[in-house]
Amino acid sequence: MAVLSRRRRAFALAGVAALALIAAACGDDAGDTGTSNADKPECAPYAQYKVDKKKTVSIYATIRDAEATKLTDSWKQFEECTNIKIDYEGSGEFETQIKVRADGGQPPDIAVFPQPGLLASFATKNQLKELPAPVKANLDKNWSKDWAKYATVNGKVYGVPLGANVKSLVWYSPQLFKEKGYKIPTTWDEMIKLSDDIAATGIKAWCAGIESGDATGWPATDWIEDIVLRDQGPDVYDQWVNHTIPFNDPRIVSAAERTASILKNPKYVGNPKTIVTTSFQEGGLPVKDKKCGLHRQANFYSNQWAKGTNVAEDGDVFAFYFPAVDPSKGKPVLVAGEFVSAFSDREEVVKVQTYLASAEWANSKAKLGDWISANKNLDVSLVKGTIDQLSVKILQDPATVARFDGSDLMPAAVGSKSFWTGMTDWINGTKDTKATLDYIESTWPK
Structure with a gap:
């Protein structure tokens, strides 16, 4: 969801207006000498x-x-x-x-x-x-x-x-990984093995939050999109987003079930219903406190950590690339x-x-x-x-196969309405996978 990509922490600087006035005055003085800015070396x-x-x-x-x-x-x-x-x-x-x-x-x-x-x-x-x-x-x-x-x-x-x-990032605690001897996974299977290992220690392997006011559900749409890319590849992803295959195509069902193996798995997340009432902002915070092992969220989630949090490979929190199912087919990245x-x-x-x-x-x-x-x-x-440096390196990697956020490409009736509400019902257990995808398909504009 693009609207969240625009969220930043705002800090006001009291002296900005005064500095601007001084700069303007200096500019006027330069103009009085007859020297135009355009003629300056810079x-x-x-x-x-x-x-x-x-x-x-x-x-x-x-x-x-x-x-x-x-x-x-x-x-x-x-x-x-x-x-x-x-x-x-x-x-x-x-x-x-x-x-x-x-x-x-x-x-x-x-x-x-x-x-x-x-x-x-x-x-x-x-x-x-x-x-x-x-x-x-x-x-x-x-x-x-x-x-x-x-x-x-x-x-x-x-x-x-x-x-x-x-968006294809997974946040974690470097300190927890060091204490437990965990390694950064480079494949989907390695990530699932890591999830099992974390869950075996008694803490949540994954944490998430999809509550976001009127936009509740959007983080779950990112999960589906990211996994469609991994489960089925970019060509099927494009067909799905452009509706040349239906929203409830069996291949999308497969991707949704792969998503459910993490996001709706009590072994990994505890009670999945709590994800619906946990805000997007708070969803990954337990990672820093070592009460949760992994949190899939975009680079802009760095703005949610408390002031003073050390975001670094050897710090309080960091992130790694959300691994591909089959790395030989390239590096799928949701952007x-x-x-x-x-x-x-x-x-x-x-x-x-x-x-x-x-x-x-x-x-x-x-x-x-x-x-x-x-x-x-x-x-x-x-x-x-x-995190921004890591993200740019991913974007510039020749192996990267980037695909834009699907909900932002779909008609508004789906991308910013039924997809959001459908995912909320799905995680809440109101509808199963088939019923959810059937419902979203039924809302696609004719």
Whole structure:
């Protein structure tokens, strides 16, 4: 679920406003001398983006608070050197308001879509601009075909990836592993053996939480998606997400049963019903206290650990790659992220699009922390945080076979409704596997 990938811890810095005023004053003084910012040596890398007259480009997205501050900070030098001012707005009502604005004839120049399916709905109505040549060149240079295809609609490309999340991770306690002599599993069978060993000690092998307010159930959809990739492979995953095979296809039943062997297994999780009433935020916290061995959750779960928690290979908590069933078939990875699309093709808009699709911008953003990208030319050494570094290495691994969060690609009636509620009933024991998948299939729009 992409909305969770946008959650970050927000910390306010009291001196930011004052520093901004000082910086603005310094900029005015420089202007009084007759020296333009664009002529400064530090602006040389931005020469290709410069426009002759001052222009403004509007960007609308879901990214807010501290994360929005880091986003706008990432293009400050670009603004100073190009004559292009970026007017950024982040909104919690993005999914509703972007439609209102576009249908009303007042869309932003650029929108950052958190779901490829939402992007596609605007592309099919011819409201988005196909990628201009320089933007497409950066897409081809910096992203894999797997990522590029998620903003492709009817053979035309309308967006470029921005940020990313890696969901195929398992959190654990390095201290517990050291005490018990456990090894990081590299195959599914090794992980199941490890689960048995942990369960034999009397603590939960796995912990989870799927309560998330109106979105309760979404963490369980990630489990299903991750295991469809492992149990059946990327081709079947694509067919399932695109509904060229039904939601209740026997192959999806197989994957759901493999999921149930962990998530609904009392030997591993205790009473599965408690997973339904445990919040997403609290689901993995017992790992740190060594009351639970394993917790499958994305890189953004790092924000849930208490302040002072050492997230490292030899620290309080860390994570490993969720192993493949058959490693010889590649490295399946469930991912999520945002995509940059444009409603306008003015020169300055294309310049901003091109910059956001570049490795230079990705590295600028990475330096600010708490962010990763699937950009192949992102310098991992600039990425802050051990989990984010691990995630980027997974994304850049040539063996990785990435597939986007299925619920974000499915129609909203399924992906953000019946799939969530169906998984909740399934874990709660209200419906068995067949009845659950039959129900979700029945809700797919005709």
